[in-house]
Amino acid sequence: xxxxxxxxxxxxxxxxxxxxxxxxxxxxxxxxxxxxxxxxxxxxxxxxxxxxxxxxxxxxxxxxxxxxxxxxxxxxxxxxxxxxxxxxxxxxxxxxxxxxxxxxxxxxxxxxxxxxxxxxxxxxxxxxxxxxxxxxxxxxxxxxxxxxxxxxxxxxxxxxxxxxxxxxxxxxxxxxxxxxxxxxxxxxxxxxxxxxxxxxxxxxxxxxxxxxxxxxxxxxxxxxxxxxxxxxxxxxxxxxxxxxxxxxxxxxxxxxxxxxxxxxxxxxxxxxxxxxxxxxxxxxxxx
Numbered sequence: 001x002x003x004x005x006x007x008x009x010x011x012x013x014x015x016x017x018x019x020x021x022x023x024x025x026x027x028x029x030x031x032x033x034x035x036x037x038x039x040x041x042x043x044x045x046x047x048x049x050x051x052x053x054x055x056x057x058x059x060x061x062x063x064x065x066x067x068x069x070x071x072x073x074x075x076x077x078x079x080x081x082x083x084x085x086x087x088x089x090x091x092x093x094x095x096x097x098x099x100x101x102x103x104x105x106x107x108x109x110x111x112x113x114x115x116x117x118x119x120x121x122x123x124x125x126x127x128x129x130x131x132x133x134x135x136x137x138x139x140x141x142x143x144x145x146x147x148x149x150x151x152x153x154x155x156x157x158x159x160x161x162x163x164x165x166x167x168x169x170x171x172x173x174x175x176x177x178x179x180x181x182x183x184x185x186x187x188x189x190x191x192x193x194x195x196x197x198x199x200x201x202x203x204x205x206x207x208x209x210x211x212x213x214x215x216x217x218x219x220x221x222x223x224x225x226x227x228x229x230x231x232x233x234x235x236x237x238x239x240x241x242x243x244x245x246x247x248x249x250x251x252x253x254x255x256x257x258x259x260x261x262x263x264x265x266x267x268x269x270x271x272x273x274x275x276x277x278x279x280x281x282x283x284x285x286x287x
Contacts, residue, residue, distance in 0.1 A: 005054050005272075007046065010064075014072070017092035023072035024093060025064045028057030031126070032102040033283060035064045036090065038266075039109025039134070039202040040172065041153045041164055042187030044071030048107060051272035052279070059280055063102070065093055067110065069201025071190070076199040083135060083214055086113035087120060094124060103283045107131040107268055108240065109202060112214070119221045127283050128229045131267045131275075132237050136244030139215040146171030146239035146265065153191070154200040161188045171238045174264040222251040229255045230282045232275065234263035256282070 010025040025046050033056065037048035045064035046053070056062050066073040068089050078085035090113055094102055103126045106114030111133025118125040143151075149167045153159055165184050169176035190196070205211040216222060229252055233245035242259060249257040258278065260267050268275045281287070 005051050007050060008054050008057055010046070010053075015093060015096040017089050017096060020068055020074035020089060021072075022068065022074070022089060022093055023066040024097075026062065027053060028060055028062045030060045031283070032061045032063055032097075032099050034090065034093070034102055034104050034114075035062060036104065036106040036110030036113050037064075037067060037070070038107045038111075039067075039070075040150055040167065040187070041159065042189070042191035043109075044190065047186065048110075049268060052268050052276055055272075055276040056280060059284065060103070063093070063097065065090065067113065067201070069196075069199065075195040075201070077201045079203060079205075081213065082202075083112045083116040084120070086110075087117035090114075091117055091121060091124060100124070101126050103127045103129075105129040105131075105279060105283075106133060108265065109134050112216070115216055118225060118227045119216075119219060122225060122227055125227045127285075128227050129232065129279050129282060130229060130248070131232045132234060132240045132242075132265050133216075133231075133244070133248075134240060135214045135216045136240065137215065137217050137247050139211055139218065141241070144171075144238055144241060146237075150202065150239065151204050154197065154203070159188075159192050159197065161185075164188050164191060172265050173270055174234065174236045174262050175270075178270070217247050217251065222248075223253065225252055226254065228282075230278065231255060231257045232267045232278065233257070233259055234265055234267050234270070235259045235261050236263060237265045239265040 008027045010027045014021045035049045037045045069077040104114035111130040112135040233242045
């Protein structure tokens with residue numbers, strides 16, 4: 001099990017972006033890199049990257065926002081174009097921080113946000129690392145059990161700790177025993193905040209049109225995207241199928257693919273040392 005790493009002191013701010021408050025934590029100096037978290041219940045930026053921030057901050061200015069709908073940011077996401085909504089607000093974060101260009105690192109929902117931002121405005125993205133990103137081949141096969149579990153968290157009998165524990169231990173990671181109860185407890189408490197329950201940030205697509213729009217493999221712009229990209233995918237991912245990595249590698253013109261053995265959906269947490277090394281080297285242009 002990868003040991004927990006103490007977080008460095010972080011500067012915190014609430015940025016006004018398109019009428020929403022976006023929480024941002026920062027640390028380190030150097031080229032800017034935004035860490036964009038996943039969309040599971042109770043997720044937030046700093047918690048999602050707790051094992052990576054300190055190491056990456058040795059070389060980079062690490063910027064960790066809570067995506068719209070999560071953490072300390074304003075709740076609610078536009079369900080008609082969720083990836084576009086996220087990308088627009090993260091681009092707004094770049095604007096508010098005075099960053100013309102930055103590296104993007106995105107896990108799952110955050111990976112979809114990063115990819116959409118790069119497709120819409122490639123001039124704003126330097127290099128990109130995607131870990132099991134959402135929206136890859138989602139209209140070409142049935143949803144995975146992990147994705148169904150995620151999308152059903154706020155439906156039926158509503159959120160509960162057993163429901164969240166089942167999602168995390170059975171679907172999110174390869175080795176359930178490595179997840180401490182404290183992680184589940186913390187995420188459960190965050191997942192049941194009244195504003196979150198009233199406005200779940202990740203739900204089933206509202207229409208077939210929305211579903212179609214959120215499948216990046218149907219976006220012809222992929223073949224022209226110049227941004228150097230590293231795709232990391234857990235070979236045992238039960239939320240987003242690892243075959244998505246090969247789909248991206250076959251469409252993006254400048255894409256490296258690394259399948260991580262004995263790893264689930266949470267590469268940056270389960271294999272933190274490997275992730276930190278690969279990520280730092282790739283963003284710096286070191287092979």
